[in-house]
Amino acid sequence: MQLYNKLSAREREALLEEAGEDRLTLSFYAYAKIGNPELFRNHLFIAWDQIDVLGRIYVAHEGINAQLSVPAKKFEEFKNFIDQIYFLENVRLNIAVEHDLKSFLKLKVKVRDKIVADGLNDETFDVRNKGIHVDALKFNELIADPNTILVDMRNHYESEIGHFQGAITPDVDTFRDSLDIIEEDLKDHKEDKNLVMYCTGGIRCEKASAYYKHKGFKNVYQLEGGIIEYARQVQNLQLENKFIGKNFVFDHRRSEKITEDVIAHCHQCGKACDTHVNCANEACHLLFIQCEECAATMNDCCSDKCKEIAALPYTEQKKLRQGKGNSNKIFKKGRSAVLKFKH
Known part of the structure; x- marks a missing residue:
């Protein structure tokens, strides 16, 4: 079978x-x-x-x-x-x-060991004791409240191209990295503020909300269905859209346009751009933002070195990769010294 x-x-x-x-x-x-x-x-x-x-x-x-x-x-x-x-x-x-x-x-x-890599020992807290789910209408009401702290639970390369207005966007590479940083930054507001979180589809917030309640946060909320469901509800119910830019997605599309705003920049020339690509050198495959002009100049590569390698016959490229592990740049999305305009 x-x-x-x-x-x-x-x-x-x-x-x-x-x-x-x-x-x-x-x-x-x-x-x-x-x-x-x-x-x-x-x-x-x-x-x-x-x-x-x-x-x-x-x-x-x-x-x-x-x-x-x-x-x-x-x-x-x-x-x-x-x-x-x-x-x-x-x-x-x-x-x-x-x-x-x-x-x-x-x-x-x-x-897999987990459906989302979070690095947590779930035996120390009840993952079922999650935060309050809110729809787009309630979410808009909450984030308009000055007593609310809005946190983006996604990684830097996701929030870079789109996020909610006024959100805290941690400059982190992984979901696990953000958990301790957020707790430390907000430790003085565990009881007096609303902690409102969002992510792409809701799954990261589901675990994070239970984790933060375990850590002593009293008023924990999460956007039900994440940005994907929010965009649908805003459109169907004609609500005010508080999200700006694109929503990063983990498939071949790489993003969905939520608004016409372009809030990111080409990592190579600094021009306004929010198009993620992977370096054409398969030994690199770095995810970064590249405008059409730089794509043409660099042959879809992140650096001159990768441009030279990608121009070689495929058999020679395979020989260069033989016996070598993947570069960490593959996993450090958008993190490379060759990207002059990565903020």
């Missing part, structure tokens, strides 16, 4: 273009106790592979975190399937603001 991908990304891309069918990009998560994650993983892969679902899904003893692309005509079949899983029945599905035929090119269902 097939439990893995047989097609390469390029082969899948060609099939998607040939089919030309509408697809929906969506995400969901659920914290639940899963006794056998491997068995559950196989169950999901078999079912979703049959209806052409693509995406990146993490399964762990603590639950599931899924980012998917589903054929529009098979959405009801997909929804009926997950509703038959007791802890996923009527789970909130965060439907993307912008859809793309090729947001995902493979179905990857992986078993």
Whole structure:
């Protein structure tokens, strides 16, 4: 029985273009106790592979975190399937603001220790004792209150291209890094302020809200469904939009435009720009912001050195990479001395 991908990304891309069918990009998560994650993983892969679902899904003893692309005509079949899983029945599905035929090119269902890497020992606190979920309307009311502290629970490269007005945006590389920094910075306001948090789809805030309540914060709130759901509600209910710029997403689109504001800059020339790219040198693959002019000048690379390597025949590039591990720049997104205008 097939439990893995047989097609390469390029082969899948060609099939998607040939089919030309509408697809929906969506995400969901659920914290639940899963006794056998491997068995559950196989169950999901078999079912979703049959209806052409693509995406990146993490399964762990603590639950599931899924980012998917589903054929529009098979959405009801997909929804009926997950509703038959007791802890996923009527789970909130965060439907993307912008859809793309090729947001995902493979179905990857992986078993992990955690559905979000947070570095926490969950045995020291109750992850079910989470903060109060608020919708877009209540969220707008809360952040207008001078007694509220608004915190972005995402990483620097996410908030750089878009964030809520007035939010604290920690300059961190990982979710785990932000937890202690925020606690230290706000330690004098554990009882007298509203702590309101947001992230992309809500999953990081779910864990963070329980963590901060455990650390003594009394009034903890989180934006239900994250930026994705907020954007949908603002549009549908004609609410004032407090978010500016783009929402970073973890698929081939890399971002969704929420407003027309461009709040970031090209990391190479400083021009207003909010387009993330990966360096064309596969041995680097650094994620950074690059404008069209620099992309043309640098051949989609982050530095002159990478430009030289990317220009070599592919066989020579492979020889240069042989026996070498990936550069840490891959994981330190946007952190490199070659980027002159990274703030």
